[in-house]
Amino acid sequence: xxxxxxxILLGIWFLTVAHGNYCPVQCKCINLTVSTIRVxxxxxxxxxxxPLPKETDELYLQDNLLTLVPPxxxxxxxNLKKLNLSSNPLHCDCKIWYLIMWLSDRNMDGVSxxxxxxxxxxxxxPVSQLTGDxxxxxxxxxxxxxxxxxxxxxxxAFLSLLFFLMILCLKTFKMIKFKIKVSDNDIELRTY
Ligand SMILES: *[C@@H]1O[C@H](CO)[C@@H](O)[C@H](O)[C@H]1NC(C)=O
Ligand SMILES: *[C@@H]1O[C@H](CO)[C@@H](O)[C@H](O)[C@H]1NC(C)=O
Numbered sequence: 001x002x003x004x005x006x007x008i009l010l011g012i013w014f015l016t017v018a019h020g021n022y023c024p025v026q027c028k029c030i031n032l033t034v035s036t037i038r039v040x041x042x043x044x045x046x047x048x049x050x051p052l053p054k055e056t057d058e059l060y061l062q063d064n065l066l067t068l069v070p071p072x073x074x075x076x077x078x079n080l081k082k083l084n085l086s087s088n089p090l091h092c093d094c095k096i097w098y099l100i101m102w103l104s105d106r107n108m109d110g111v112s113x114x115x116x117x118x119x120x121x122x123x124x125x126p127v128s129q130l131t132g133d134x135x136x137x138x139x140x141x142x143x144x145x146x147x148x149x150x151x152x153x154x155x156x157a158f159l160s161l162l163f164f165l166m167i168l169c170l171k172t173f174k175m176i177k178f179k180i181k182v183s184d185n186d187i188e189l190r191t192y
Contacts, residue, residue, distance in 0.1 A: 024050035032057055036079055049073045058082040067091045071098040085114045092116035096127060103128050
């Protein structure tokens with residue numbers, strides 16, 4: 001009963017991914033060439049980075065309400081040559097690491113215009129010029145004790161489930177053996 005709608009959803013997903021050329025609703029897209037797009041999402045009061053087409057060559061996100069670029073948000077943008085993130089209230093805390101690493105991996109126009117707004121001690125500082133010292137306090141806090149405990153709890157739950165499934169498997173196997181014996185007897189009876 002659920003297969004129909006799921007297949008349709010899968011089809012839509014496949015078309016979107018295969019085509020890859022969708023434009024985020026809040027943005028304007030212009031084809032620069034067959035395989036490159038200018039995506040203009042400026043001045044839209046965006047609080048989150050929208051999902052972006054992988055052909056994005058120029059990305060305008062200036063004048064929005066973005067406080068961070070979530071880790072992974074730009075990972076599929078292999079063509080990006082121009083990025084404008086100016087006039088966004090960027091928080092230069094732990095989560096800015098993704099943007100720093102991402103920017104350091106490429107040579108791009110507009111990088112000097114990406115500036116911290118919070119905390120006040122870093123106001124106006126270009127993200128690309130942040131030093132390790134300025135965010136070291138965050139390094140110490142990234143892996144909390146509770147993270148380990150949480151991950152461990154998941155691991156134990158998974159192992160318990162695996163163990164339970166193994167027992168179930170063994171039991172089923174025993175039952176199958178038993179059934180075969182019974183039917184063997186049946187066959188013997190019948191052939192007799
Ligand atoms: C951009 O190109 C794609 C196909 O590559 C097409 O579907 C789309 O309509 C084009 N958009 C514009 C604004 O020309
Ligand atoms: C980014 O956009 C702002 C506002 O439109 C503009 O003043 C600035 O020159 C742009 N920066 C780059 C590098 O394009």
